[in-house]
Amino acid sequence: MTRVEVSLKKLEDRSYTIHIGYKCLDRLCEILSEIPLNSVFVITDRNVEKLWAGKIIALLEKRFPYRGLISVEPGEEQKNLLTIKKLARKLVSMKADRASTIIAVGGGVIGDIAGFLASIFLRGVSFINIPTTLLAQVDSSVGGKTGVDLPEGKNLVGTFYQPVLVFADVDFLSTLPHEEFLNGMSEVIKYGIIMDTEFFTFLESNVEKILEKEPDILIKIVSQSCKLKREIVEKDEKEAGLRRILNFGHTIGHSIEAASNYRIKHGWAVSMGMVAASHLALEYGMTEPEEVKRIENLIDRFGLPVCVPEDLTADEIVQGLTYDKKMVDSKLRWILPTKIGSVNVVEGIKTDDVINVLRRLKGR
Numbered sequence: 001m002t003r004v005e006v007s008l009k010k011l012e013d014r015s016y017t018i019h020i021g022y023k024c025l026d027r028l029c030e031i032l033s034e035i036p037l038n039s040v041f042v043i044t045d046r047n048v049e050k051l052w053a054g055k056i057i058a059l060l061e062k063r064f065p066y067r068g069l070i071s072v073e074p075g076e077e078q079k080n081l082l083t084i085k086k087l088a089r090k091l092v093s094m095k096a097d098r099a100s101t102i103i104a105v106g107g108g109v110i111g112d113i114a115g116f117l118a119s120i121f122l123r124g125v126s127f128i129n130i131p132t133t134l135l136a137q138v139d140s141s142v143g144g145k146t147g148v149d150l151p152e153g154k155n156l157v158g159t160f161y162q163p164v165l166v167f168a169d170v171d172f173l174s175t176l177p178h179e180e181f182l183n184g185m186s187e188v189i190k191y192g193i194i195m196d197t198e199f200f201t202f203l204e205s206n207v208e209k210i211l212e213k214e215p216d217i218l219i220k221i222v223s224q225s226c227k228l229k230r231e232i233v234e235k236d237e238k239e240a241g242l243r244r245i246l247n248f249g250h251t252i253g254h255s256i257e258a259a260s261n262y263r264i265k266h267g268w269a270v271s272m273g274m275v276a277a278s279h280l281a282l283e284y285g286m287t288e289p290e291e292v293k294r295i296e297n298l299i300d301r302f303g304l305p306v307c308v309p310e311d312l313t314a315d316e317i318v319q320g321l322t323y324d325k326k327m328v329d330s331k332l333r334w335i336l337p338t339k340i341g342s343v344n345v346v347e348g349i350k351t352d353d354v355i356n357v358l359r360r361l362k363g364r
């Protein structure tokens with residue numbers, strides 16, 4: 001087992017541990033037996049229910065006060081307030097109380113829904129996260145952001161709410177569709193670019209092993225990603241400043257996702273966004289061509305995109321930037337790489353320069 005300790009010592013101690021291993025479900029029982037559990041409810045989606053949640057429930061039933069399963073249809077469409085209301089009512093009908101624990105078993109959608117529900121149900125019940133996608137293991141399960149979408153935009157309603165523990169078995173990834181795996185890889189590559197040269201080099205040396213899902217290598221990339229995100233979240237839990245660097249590739253990425261009507265998946269859009277941000281950095285003399293080349297090469301070797309889709313215009317993409325909710329005081333802050341392992345937060349990037357970069361990335 002690899003353990004990543006996350007400490008958030010402020011007014012009250014909400015520190016928790018992320019447990020990472022391979023084929024380690026038996027360890028889950030030991031870990032759960034160390035915390036007080038009164039009544040346990042599992043929230044999952046129908047895909048994960050068949051693949052993994054059933055196995056976890058079988059374990060829970062043996063040794064813990066397991067009270068029931070709530071399964072939602074898979075997909076981002078479920079991440080809304082109506083689902084929260086339905087699930088809350090279901091919990092009431094199943095007699096959940098303030099001493100209950102909600103366990104999320106699923107990807108980022110389930111983690112965000114169940115975490116948000118746990119944070120507001122009876123003004124907050126205990127929450128355990130068992131992430132089953134790469135994206136959820138390396139990103140959404142770390143940092144305590146929960147929430148749902150509104151018709152006006154993604155993640156517009158939510159809370160900061162920390163789980164009691166996170167349990168990530170990389171064996172879950174064996175059933176993950178390849179596309180979903182790559183979706184998470186885009187965030188893994190991001191961590192290397194923004195803050196860890198050595199990790200980036202490790203990724204460069206292990207592309208094939210990662211794609212073959214070698215357990216030891218998966219444990220390494222999940223645990224290192226959690227450690228890196230942990231480092232940022234510990235310093236800036238509520239996104240006052242530093243946490244912004246996690247948004248590298250996401251400024252243009254979110255715009256591309258939205259402009260494509262979410263036809264382009266998050267990880268793909270973020271990859272395009274990371275390449276575009278790297279070219280912008282080059283344009284402003286902040287980085288060197290060799291650094292940009294390395295970033296592009298790694299993204300490309302994983303089969304993620306390094307160019308902008310032909311059917312989206314640069315103007316369309318740039319229009320979306322204005323609505324990015326990460327804007328502060330109407331100023332767009334760009335996260336641009338200087339060299340592999342470090343980024344700068346920059347204001348005052350000219351729209352024309354962004355358009356030129358996007359046009360160039362389309363025509364190759």
Ligand SMILES: NC(=O)c1ccc[n+]([C@@H]2O[C@H](COP(=O)([O-])OP(=O)(O)OC[C@H]3O[C@@H](n4cnc5c(N)ncnc54)[C@H](O)[C@@H]3O)[C@@H](O)[C@H]2O)c1
Nearest residue numbers: 047074107108109110132133135136139140145172175176
């Ligand atoms: N809270 C945060 O800090 C944070 C950070 C990043 C992303 N997110 C959110 O995460 C969500 C995306 O998460 P995601 O990419 O995990 O998507 P997801 O939860 O929709 O999962 C993707 C698909 O994979 C299936 N799946 C899950 N685990 C599986 C497994 N082990 N085997 C086979 N299939 C499996 C799911 O049923 C689903 O169809 C978005 O809503 C995003 O906003 C939140």
Ligand SMILES: [Zn+2]
Nearest residue numbers: 187250266270
């Ligand atoms: Zn992301």
